[in-house]
Amino acid sequence: MSRPRPKYLNLIQIRLPVPGLVSILHRASGAMLFLLLPFLLVLFELSLESAQAFARFKEVFSYWAIKLVVLGLAWAYLHHLCAGIRHLALDLDYGTELGAARASSWAVLAISIVLTLGVGVLTW
Amino acid sequence: MKREVVGAHYGLRDWIAQRVTAVIMVVYTVLILSVVAGLPQTDYGHWKVLWQTPLVRYASVLFMASLLLHAWIGMRNIVMDYIKDAALRLTLYVLVIGALLGYAMWSVQILWGR
Numbered sequence: 001m002s003r004p005r006p007k008y009l010n011l012i013q014i015r016l017p018v019p020g021l022v023s024i025l026h027r028a029s030g031a032m033l034f035l036l037l038p039f040l041l042v043l044f045e046l047s048l049e050s051a052q053a054f055a056r057f058k059e060v061f062s063y064w065a066i067k068l069v070v071l072g073l074a075w076a077y078l079h080h081l082c083a084g085i086r087h088l089a090l091d092l093d094y095g096t097e098l099g100a101a102r103a104s105s106w107a108v109l110a111i112s113i114v115l116t117l118g119v120g121v122l123t124w
Numbered sequence: 125m126k127r128e129v130v131g132a133h134y135g136l137r138d139w140i141a142q143r144v145t146a147v148i149m150v151v152y153t154v155l156i157l158s159v160v161a162g163l164p165q166t167d168y169g170h171w172k173v174l175w176q177t178p179l180v181r182y183a184s185v186l187f188m189a190s191l192l193l194h195a196w197i198g199m200r201n202i203v204m205d206y207i208k209d210a211a212l213r214l215t216l217y218v219l220v221i222g223a224l225l226g227y228a229m230w231s232v233q234i235l236w237g238r
Contacts, residue, residue, distance in 0.1 A: 030198045034220075037195075037227055045234045048175055054168040081153065084146050091143065
């Protein structure tokens with residue numbers, strides 16, 4: 001039996017199982033955090049520069065575009081954190097059965113979205 | 125013929141480093157969020173004093189150091205997986221390392237400056 005190689009996967013047709021979705025989002029959120037780190041450092045620096053700068057720092061958050069980016073970053077951080085904790089559990093052999101692995105994946109997706117909404121409510 | 129596939133020998137070290145730095149960052153995140161939440165007021169005075177506290181400064185430096193190493197391992201894995209051209213891959217490695225070292229110095233400057 002021979003299968004044609006190389007095999008090109010159509011990313012649009014692939015239906016990832018939930019653990020796969022959590023996994024690729026773990027990677028994507030990590031890359032996003034790395035790429036937007038300078039943005040966070042600019043905000044952090046602004047907040048500590050002076051009292052006027054601190055006022056401007058607070059003002060910056062009144063722009064909905066900035067809020068959206070910060071909320072996106074909050075989601076990326078929270079998803080990455082939750083998926084990371086799940087990963088540590090898997091390393092320790094907890095939840096490696098298919099059912100448990102799927103359930104914990106759903107939990108990671110849900111908890112990070114709920115926490116992000118919490119951040120949104122707190123900062124809006 | 126007996127062949128051993130041994131890889132580049134950095135796998136386990138990076139695997140451990142990724143997890144140790146992750147745990148440090150989780151602990152820091154929980155602690156710093158509870159400290160910020162416990163501020164009587166989020167005005168400039170309290171905010172400034174918080175980040176000048178020696179313990180917060182050193183914990184933040186530890187966090188940044190962990191973040192550096194963690195981000196390097198993560199970004200290196202991503203680049204390794206998707207970029208097949210060796211020259212481009214090495215260029216990206218250099219850019220990532222340069223950026224991360226720059227961010228490290230920048231954050232120390234933010235924490236100690238002024």
